[in-house]
Amino acid sequence: MSANTQENNAKRLKAVLDRLARAGQGSKMGGSAVLAEAIELFPLNAQESELLSGGVPRGHKSLTTTTTKLVKAGWLVKGRGGWSITEEGLRATVAFPDAVSLAAALAEGTPVPAGTPLPEASPAEAPAVPADAPAVPAEAVQLVEAAELVQAAELVQAVTEELADAAPVDVAFPQPAAVALAGDFGTVLGCPDNWQPHFDEVQMVLDPEDQLWKLTADLPAGFYSFKAALNRSWDENYGAFGQPNGSNHELHHPGGPVTFCYDHRTRDITASLS
Structure with missing residues (x-):
């Protein structure tokens, strides 16, 4: 990895944590959105923009791989619902306020x-309400609250029906939301x-019985x-041998x-003639 790429990655990694x-x-937050924002702040150079065999820009893959350092440090958690920062990660943004110090801490395993x-919170400012603004009638407030209750009840009902129709999932082994055979x-x-x-x-389909994601395709002869x-x-992607x-x-x-x-327990793919 060139010095320029390392510097860019350090800046993007700091942008991700911030x-x-x-x-x-x-x-x-969605990992894709966070990475996209970091790359928008510090764009890929010509070398980093080169597409790898998987169709992914070299710099994007490098940044994705580098974020595992934040996970190992205990500052970032990657879950099914998205990425989130830990309390120790918040303190890291104070202890290592720039890209250089953050990269050095990760490279040397320096704890916070x-x-x-913790960093000072920056709450969003509430819009100012004019002093002479007319009071909202109580009847209007009641109508809004009633409408919100109806919408909430409809949402709960829809989610309940969706869960009832969903295939059983082995709760002992969490599965991703989707798996693509790219x-x-x-x-x-x-x-x-x-x-x-x-x-x-x-997109592959999860078989609830054996917990394998499957896709059958009729392909012409070839490599x-x-x-x-x-x-x-x-x-998050997996290649040969998971x-x-x-x-x-x-x-x-x-x-x-x-x-x-695709078996998410081994992260590996097998192929068999149908």
């Missing part, structure tokens, strides 16, 4: 010094482009490469139907 800090502890305060056969399956994990055509991409993005951001799976296919299975 963005989550502004959201506040307990708040969750004891006694480091590869160079996306257009064969009907996608506009290859290597795009957000299209419906490459294919693919990976498992979670939650319709490249933020390695995070690993090398592509490869398949020499004689042609015809083939069933792909």
Whole structure:
């Protein structure tokens, strides 16, 4: 990794932590959105913009990999609902106020010094209400509250019905919200482009009995490469042997139907002729 790329990554990593800090502890943000904001603040250079074999820019993959340092330090939590900053992560933004000091702390495993305060909160300012503004009639307030209660009841009912129709899930082993079989056969399956994990055509389906994600496709004879991409993005993906951001799976296919299975317990994919 070049010195320029390392410097850019350090700035983006600081931007990621600062963005989550502004959201506040307990708040969750989508990893893709957080990374996109960091890259918008510190754009990719020509080398970082080069697309890798998985169709992901080199700089995006490098930043995604680097965020694991924040997780190992205990400052960032990546969950199914999104990314969130820990209390220690909030203190880290105070203890290491710039990209250089943050990168050095992560590289050397330097913990947040004891006694480091939390950053000062910056609550949003409430809009000012003119002193001569007319009072809201009590009847209007009651109507609004009644409407909100009806909407809440309808929402609860809709969620209850959706959960009742949903396939049973093994609560002992959490599953991702979605798994895509992203590869160079996306257009064969009907996608506009290859290597795009957000299209419906490459989404796998979870089998509740064996807890395997499956997709069956009728592919022409040929050589294919693919990976498992979670939650319709490249933020979390697995290649050969279940390695995070690993090398592509490869398949020499004689042609015809083939069933792909992804096991989230091993993060690996198997393929068998149907």
